[in-house]
Amino acid sequence: MKIESNILLLLLFIAPLTVKSQVEFIEVETLEQMKAAKKKASDGMLMLFVDVYATWCGPCKMMDSEVYTDPAVADYMNAHYLSVRMDGESDFGRIYASEQQLEGYPSMFIFSDDGERVSNIVGFTPAGELVTNLKSVVDGHKKVKTYRAQYQKGTLDAEGFADYITVVRDMGNQEEADRLASEYMDQVMEAKSKLSDDDMRVVAFYMDLDDTWWEEFSSDPDRLRRILGEDYMLAMEKIYNNTLVKAVDEDRIDLISKMANELAPLVELETISWDLRSLPFIQYYYYTNKTDELISYVDKRFVSDRKDDHRWLYGAASQITDMDQQYQTEQLLKKELEWYAACIELEEHFDYYFYQGMVFFFLKEGVNAKESFSKAESLASTQEEKAMVEQVLGYINGQ
Structure with a gap:
């Protein structure tokens, strides 16, 4: 896949x-x-x-x-x-x-x-x-030894069990954390009708929007932020990925709509990521190989609620270019050129020309790629942008 x-x-x-x-x-x-x-x-x-x-x-x-x-x-x-x-x-x-x-x-x-x-x-x-990771491992392993001893004796309460899972996950031992979380949900949560704070700390990393707990879990965002603290965005990312994978595997557009309508509002204030209400649809259509639907989705949005919004169109096009770099689907590449050209017509910008140059390069149109990268170079406003263009042009000229 x-x-x-x-x-x-x-x-x-x-x-x-x-x-x-x-x-x-x-x-x-x-x-x-x-x-x-x-x-x-x-x-x-x-x-x-x-x-x-x-x-x-x-x-x-x-x-x-x-x-x-x-x-x-x-x-x-x-x-x-x-x-x-x-x-x-x-x-x-x-x-x-x-x-x-x-x-x-x-x-x-x-x-x-x-x-x-x-x-x-x-x-x-x-x-x-x-250094932070290594310190976390050293400190965490000491705690794990204590929690594990209590766990094996059967004396670990729900709060300690949730702490145990959190420490193991923070250490980077995801496989062990997954195993423990599965046991927690089977043993501690099976007979519950309400989620405790400890329950939410655990399920946050293992649920998706199709889960029976989702409605209660997401009903009080302030409580959720308080319980998860610094792990809030990490947990939201896990839920996003879990749901996306399930939607793609089961070909369920209803889950994608749910991501846009219910998950996106929970993270929009905490992230600068491009339009989280549109991204799930673009990823879903791409990963389910619905190329025609993907193109239609972007085109329809750009002439309706996102009419002439070149930053939105660039965000959609660049997401697709990035996702498709390994496969370089010709139908998508040609459409991406149209989208970048539309962006440039509305406003000339370094990003638009740079991505346009990448697509020309993928299509093996070296002359056009050089022209786009040269135009991007003329619009570069930072040393990083200039270095990016210089390295790419050096590679193309070397070929």
Whole structure:
């Protein structure tokens, strides 16, 4: 299904950095070396951090140059973790990556001092975010040990059970959090007719808009914000994704309408994301391969309630361009050119020309792509925009 393999265009810039601090890694090439590293971590009562990289991976190189050399990262990891790394495409690396179900490069796996995998991180992670995550794992694992002991004895009350699930999820151990949440909903909530605050903390991450609890869950937004606190938007994102996947899998446009009418109002004040009342329909039509309906939806909106709203049309067109980068559906690409041209006719803007250039490039119309990117360059107002165009034009000219 397209929804599982959507790939977005990433522009990566790698700059040399010279600093004194460095995470102290042990390079692992064999099973024996990994066993020795695990024993060393256990003996030292340290968490084990395993970085799996690929020699060709740009984000992996960025981790080396920008993150593992950061003083705060180096100081914290060297004090609380035994850190090892391996080439995921070496003989042993391939075996290890398969065992850990590696999702991409770089992947960072974290194990407790007794060898239990407690978290994993995928992709480039900025220094500040990595330190925060690593501290959360260290602090969280101490709490998990306490909660787990009570859970196994059957002495964990509903509030403690909800806390247990929250800590496990915050540590990044999603599989374990899912298992515990399923047990919570079966054991604690089965006979309930009303949602307690603890119930809402749990179901917020596992429900969709088709759930029997949704009406009560969403009935008091102020209560919801109070209970979820900083996790409010994260929970709304999970509900959005859960519902979208279900709507696509079951081909249910009614759920999409419900997302636009009931979920969007709960998050519109907290996010700057483009039109959350339109986005579910665009994603639904795209991921269910309803290309004609998708085009018709955008066209009809642009001549009715969104008449001449070029920012809305650009938002719709760019969403589709981004979603379709892997597949580059010709029918959509040609329509996207019409939409970007309509935007430009109403107002010349860097974004419109840049995306128009991308579509021309996907259609292998190099001359037109250069013309659009050059026009975008003339409208660039920031160094970042100028660098984006310079890199793309350099790539096209190189071809």
